[in-house]
Amino acid sequence: MNAQEFARVGELFRAFTPRNEILxxxxxxxxxxxxxxxxxxxxxxxxxxxxxxDEIASGRFVILHEPxxxxxxxxxxxxxxxxxxDVDPTMxxxxxxxxxxxxxxxxxxxxAGCKYNAASGTVTRVVSESFGKLSGKDGEAEMEIRASWSPxxxxxxxxxxxxxxxxxxxxxxxxxTPIPEGVSALPRxxx
Numbered sequence: 001m002n003a004q005e006f007a008r009v010g011e012l013f014r015a016f017t018p019r020n021e022i023l024x025x026x027x028x029x030x031x032x033x034x035x036x037x038x039x040x041x042x043x044x045x046x047x048x049x050x051x052x053x054d055e056i057a058s059g060r061f062v063i064l065h066e067p068x069x070x071x072x073x074x075x076x077x078x079x080x081x082x083x084x085x086d087v088d089p090t091m092x093x094x095x096x097x098x099x100x101x102x103x104x105x106x107x108x109x110x111x112a113g114c115k116y117n118a119a120s121g122t123v124t125r126v127v128s129e130s131f132g133k134l135s136g137k138d139g140e141a142e143m144e145i146r147a148s149w150s151p152x153x154x155x156x157x158x159x160x161x162x163x164x165x166x167x168x169x170x171x172x173x174x175x176x177t178p179i180p181e182g183v184s185a186l187p188r189x190x191x
Contacts, residue, residue, distance in 0.1 A: 001076070005156065006036040006065055012160045013038055013063070018167045021045050021176055027060070034064035034078070042167065044085075044174045057085035057174035061166045063159060074117040075150035079162050083145040085173040089127070092141035098123035101145050104172045112165035114151065115158075121147030143173060 018024050022042050029037035044057035062080040069076040091097065101123035109116060126142040151162050 001065060001067060008156050009159055010038050013163055016160055016163055019171060022167055022170060029062060034066040036065040038063050042170055044170050057170050059083040059170055061163060073150045077151045078148055079151060080148045081166055083169055083173055085143050087141045087143045089141045092125050092127055097125055097143060101143055105145060105147050105169055108165045108169040108172060112161045112168060114161050114165050116149040116151055119149040121145060
């Protein structure tokens with residue numbers, strides 16, 4: 001794939017429309033990891049309006065392309081992701097939370113119809129307790145998923161399914177109810 005063909009990938013990703021709760025924006029891609037790269041960040045809101053709106057998850061999605069590939073990738077493309085979401089402190093205490101997080105990633109890829117190789121990553125539970133002048137603040141708990149995989153594609157359009165899978169993962173970890181098949185969400189205007 002040459003620069004012009006990779007530019008088509010950029011067009012596909014920029015035209016992608018996620019769920020209303022997800023604000024997807026292109027950000028500068030990391031340099032020197034591959035010949036070609038695109039990066040997007042996402043913020044997931046609780047779907048409420050005005051002062052009731054709150055960010056409940058966020059993340060970053062990077063697609064890398066190295067003609068000829070890299071040995072550890074098992075392909076010419078690599079998706080690299082980070083997802084962070086607030087979780088209930090009791091949920092954070094569940095010893096199976098990391099296993100669930102990894103299964104959510106794999107299920108998101110599968111439900112979007114993604115084919116891939118060499119999936120790897122970590123799932124981390126983060127707990128913050130406040131002290132001193134912040135001691136009145138309640139403890140906070142988060143879940144972080146850092147993962148990468150190599151998309152197996154037949155056409156450039158197949159890459160967009162990996163972005164869709166990542167957006168599905170964001171809504172899963174944010175505990176947002178899935179939209180049933182055949183139902184369209186009403187568009188929401190962000191201010």
